[in-house]
Amino acid sequence: MRHRIEFLAVRFLVACVRIMPHAMVRAAGRALGLGFYLLDAPHRRIAGRNLAVAFPVRPAAERRRIARRAFAHFGRLLMELLKFSTLEPAAMLARVEVDGEERARAAYAQNRGVLFITGHFGFWEIHAIVHALKVRPIGVLARALDNPALNALLERIRQATGNTVIYRKGTIRRVLRMLQAGQGVAVLIDQHIQARDAVAVDFFQRPAATTSAVAALALRTGAPIVPVFALPLPHGRYRVIYEHPVDPPPADGDDAIRELTQRCTDVLEMYVRRHPELWLWMHRRWRDGAEAGEQVPGMFPAAEL
DSSP states (O other): OHHHHHHHHHHHHHHHHHHSOHHHHHHHHHHHHHHHHHHOHHHHHHHHHHHHHHOTTSOHHHHHHHHHHHHHHHHHHHHHHHHHTTSOHHHHHHTEEEEOHHHHHHHHTTSSOEEEEEOSBTTHHHHHHHHHHHTOOEEEEOOOOSSHHHHHHHHHHHHTTSOEEEOSTTHHHHHHHHHHTTOEEEEEOOSOOOSTTOEEEESSSSEEEEOOHHHHHHHHHOOOEEEEEEEEEGGGEEEEEEOOOOOOOSSOSHHHHHHHHHHHHHHHHHHHHHOGGGBOTTSOOOOSTTTTTOOOTTOOOTTOO
16 A cells, blocks of 8 residues: 555656646755655764764754755755656757766777766766767666555656666676677666675775675776766756776776775765765665764754754
8 A cells, every 4th residue: 555655646746747847846856855854854863974974074054954955955856857757858958968978988989888887966867868868778777666666667767768777686697798788887886785795995984885896897897987977057957977987906806896996986975075965865874883873973963953
């Protein structure tokens, strides 16, 4: 019953955003996100702990502002993604400007496939949709939603412009086949990983368990790693930025995998530091004492909104 209610609520949102002006969609998204900020105390506390870890010298009031803006951003992301999915391809492209497209094309020209990396940052879902129109379709690694109906809806949105969603089962084999065929694969690298092949790299000067798959695949296949980020612009437009490929370390082996993973994480951290309000602070990225519930000095309590 809960899954059905969730699905009907999202279908209702899709019907609404289809006829809503873009400015109203953005405003409604911000309001939705701020509503969750006020009501979702557990995730608000996680955001507070994470921000205290990442920015220990910033005033608590500033960290609260970042947290509120992050919640507002993710509400806006949801609403704008639903609105974006109702547009025709030409209208999608008209709302996006691209920096560094030549870097993506040069990476494809090596004929080894391309690993595009990003995080839960900015408008990563919109980037994947536009990449298929602007450059070429890609494979998108994703975890299936718990609600099958909502997952099917999100999958249709992600694949509407020709992309392929790749779920966990048989992931490495499918990614290898795509790279060998010269195709691109998009991977999020900013989630806590419990698998045996996780490596600990520094993220905001603190060890974070991170997937080693991107580095291992790049070193094995020679596929270039291209970081990409989608930022908001005024008036409901977006800027997609393809960064320079991440250079692999000179040596091979386990240390090379960790070093390359660190280099990828450093690029993501650079963007999060520039635009902290666009990252998913509500995720338990660091699973150590602080994230297990230990009090962090300067952390804002639930009562301080």
